[in-house]
Amino acid sequence: MDVLKAYLDSLFAAWPRSDQVLALKREMLDTMEDKYEELKRDGKSEHEAIGIVISEFGSIDELMDELGIVPSAASGNIPVLTEETVQGYETVVRRSSRLQALGWLLVLFGVAAMVLIAAWNENGVLGGISENTGYLLAVIAAFVLGVPAIGLFIASGSGKEKYRVLGEDFELSAGTRANVERRKETFRPVRVRSIVTAACLGTVSPAAVLVAAVRGESQTPYGAAVMLALLGIVIFLFVYSGGIEAGYQKLLQLGEYTPEKKEENRVIGRIAAVVWPLALIVFLVSGFGYERWDVNWLVFPVTAVLFGAIGGVYGMRHKPKQKA
Amino acid sequence: MISSDVIRGYNDTMILYMLLEGESYGYEISKNIRRLSQEKYVMKETTLYSAFTRLEKNGCISSFHKDGEAGKRRTYYRITEEGRAYYREKCIEWQLTQEVVNTFIKE
Numbered sequence: 382m383d384v385l386k387a388y389l390d391s392l393f394a395a396w397p398r399s400d401q402v403l404a405l406k407r408e409m410l411d412t413m414e415d416k417y418e419e420l421k422r423d424g425k426s427e428h429e430a431i432g433i434v435i436s437e438f439g440s441i442d443e444l445m446d447e448l449g450i451v452p453s454a455a456s457g458n459i460p461v462l463t464e465e466t467v468q469g470y471e472t473v474v475r476r477s478s479r480l481q482a483l484g485w486l487l488v489l490f491g492v493a494a495m496v497l498i499a500a501w502n503e504n505g506v507l508g509g510i511s512e513n514t515g516y517l518l519a520v521i522a523a524f525v526l527g528v529p530a531i532g533l534f535i536a537s538g539s540g541k542e543k544y545r546v547l548g549e550d551f552e553l554s555a556g557t558r559a560n561v562e563r564r565k566e567t568f569r570p571v572r573v574r575s576i577v578t579a580a581c582l583g584t585v586s587p588a589a590v591l592v593a594a595v596r597g598e599s600q601t602p603y604g605a606a607v608m609l610a611l612l613g614i615v616i617f618l619f620v621y622s623g624g625i626e627a628g629y630q631k632l633l634q635l636g637e638y639t640p641e642k643k644e645e646n647r648v649i650g651r652i653a654a655v656v657w658p659l660a661l662i663v664f665l666v667s668g669f670g671y672e673r674w675d676v677n678w679l680v681f682p683v684t685a686v687l688f689g690a691i692g693g694v695y696g697m698r699h700k701p702k703q704k705a
Numbered sequence: 706m707i708s709s710d711v712i713r714g715y716n717d718t719m720i721l722y723m724l725l726e727g728e729s730y731g732y733e734i735s736k737n738i739r740r741l742s743q744e745k746y747v748m749k750e751t752t753l754y755s756a757f758t759r760l761e762k763n764g765c766i767s768s769f770h771k772d773g774e775a776g777k778r779r780t781y782y783r784i785t786e787e788g789r790a791y792y793r794e795k796c797i798e799w800q801l802t803q804e805v806v807n808t809f810i811k812e
Contacts, residue, residue, distance in 0.1 A: 405754055405758070408731060408754070408780050409731075409750055409751075409754055411731070411732070411777075411779060411780075412730075412731040412732045412735065412750060412753070413750065415731075415732035416732060416735075416736075419736070437747055437749055437750060438749060438750045438751065439749025439750050439751030439752050440749070440751055441751060443749075443751045443752065443755055444751040444754055444755050444758075446755075447755035447758050447759055448758060
């Protein structure tokens, strides 16, 4: 009986889906169906039968009191986010992910442009200007692309203050939660495509350096510029799709956003803020200073592996503490 | 129709009574309570299942799965020794309650 099932579903929607609750719900549905069938056999119409069954259902609160269960949303002083708040937050997250992703794209394109112009300069492609002017041009190119990036990073933070509550304890009503889950599901194909594209580009990007190196030592910086530009697209895709995914996870309090994980992420975030710029500096110095474009790109995969290891060790060391 | 406030303390007793003669399942118990009360009392679904939960937790009944008639798999309940003891206690309690309350009932 679909009507009875829908009725029970709506009544149970606000309650946690524990095994006990689900078993009880199933059993109650059986009983209600038995009753419905018997009323029908006694000559009642479908409508009458359903009316009687529902009128004799009773109060779901009575049952949950007995089970000692509190509703999943509405447990006292934890704020419950409204649908408008949630949608507002999703809009802000989309916007800020886009701005951040664009910012990173510009930064990497800026560095790529700098490497490219410096290489032209060294190979004498730039024509009649002095070598110093050439290097100056390279730095200017990096700034022209890099400075707007800073603006984008700053702008990406605005509008988020309103949603500080998401960093603390909050709850969603069952209906809102279902809506968020649906929207997260709609976004999934975009995210999967982004990750696959980014991973392919990222894996292929060092090939640019290798190909360039094979064509001659003077060509290597061109390869480095191409690789940096490709990495810019990789980071764009990761930051954009990852930011939106993180927004959904934050709303649903999944994965990285369970209370225990929040602390771990803060620490790892601080390490990342130091490690990655350091890697970029090593890359640029070894490239411009020592002309080692052929091997210095390795600093990025090495940093990624080391960084993953640091995160793993931190996670392992802090697990027992959480349990206590 | 009886006010559920008054009868609340005796829902468990009625269910245990229905199980004294043998195991049964949710709908059968609720149907028999209605029949024995001559349609004067209908136990709500949530009241029934609250009572099952409570009685099982207290060890008065135990549940198990069994294929009923027409091959429908159901949860059956059976009374335990504790359940029988508890039922006898409740019967004595009711006798006393009845005597006391009756003292104050006119017509």
